[in-house]
Amino acid sequence: MKNITKQVAILLLLINFSLLAESGGxxxxxxxxxxxxxxxNMSDFFNVENVSVQVDSLKSVGTFITNSAADKGYHLGARLSKDITNNIYIYGALTFHRFNKGSYELAVYNEELSDTVLAHFQATTNIVPIxxxxxxxLMRKTVGLYLTGDLTYNFISTSVDYEVKKKITLPIYLxxxxxxxxxxxxxxxxxxxxLFLLAVEAKYNLSNLVGREDGEPKKNYVSISLGVTF
Known part of the structure; x- marks a missing residue:
């Protein structure tokens, strides 16, 4: 699967460069x-539902409790665009999206430990789409209205900071x-x-539409962008 996804990224870059380099426009x-x-789900870990937890000498099942999902984030990027016809143009872009920390607690439920909160977590997610x-x-004069669609190859990273209240072993990706x-x-x-073109755009993005592993949450988001093209 890793080889396939790398090939998709390379292919997408090659298509970007070849289309933008063609003559005309x-x-x-x-x-x-x-x-x-x-x-x-943006800040969820892969095994956020239940995880086997070693607490001192006791082994139990821990349950993550979501206190808050990831906050609204921001994005910055650059793009190259080119007219194909009067009403259609293609573009290639590289953008950085950052989603602020989502908070979680990990609790263990069993007779020996009772209901105990073991740890607090904060997760930050970055997405870089090619x-x-x-x-x-639909209309292109001094004011233009348009529909947009794209294919992306996304690099998605999630880092987790945590504070532990008890001595525990957690088999999760930090x-x-x-x-x-x-x-x-x-x-x-x-x-x-x-002198330049000013654009306001809203788009729904599916960052891991293809190739998700078992238990991997969907990481979708809406981007509201202000763009300047010279």
Whole structure:
């Protein structure tokens, strides 16, 4: 699976460069940034439901209690775009999304320990998508309205900080990076200001649509972006 996903990333990069390098239309450069709104699973670990816990000499099943999902995050990125026709253009982009800390508690339930909170966790997730996208304009004058869709190859990392109240052994991933193919779909409006193009865009993103492991939560998010293209 790792070899397949690496091949997908390389293929996506090659398609990006080849399409953008073709003759016809001028190549434009721009920046994007804005708000990233995660789903409730964004900061989940792979085995967030139940985990075998060694507490002193007792072995039990621990249950994660979600106190709060990841907060709203932000994104920054750059893109290259090129007109294919008057109403269609393609773009390649590299973007960094950061989702602020989601909080969890780990509790163990058994007769010897009673109901005991063993540890507090905070997880931070970063997603870096390599993007190949297309915009199709419904109207394109001084003000343009468009639909957008893209294919992405996403590098997803989650790091976990924790505070332990008892001596425990936890078989969980505290720092892990994975890569997954995904996609996005959305719409936007842009304004031709002569010197540059200003755009506002909303998009729903599925960052690990393909290749999820058993128990791996879906990590989807909405991005609301402000973009400038020169």
């Amino acid at each position: 001028s190549l434009e450069f721009g920046f994007i940034g804005g708000l990233s709104i995660p789903n409730e 993007t190949l996208g297309i915009n199709a304009y 720092d892990r990076t994975i890569s997954r193919p995904g996609c996005g779909i959305g719409a936007g409006i842009d304004f031709d200001l002569s």
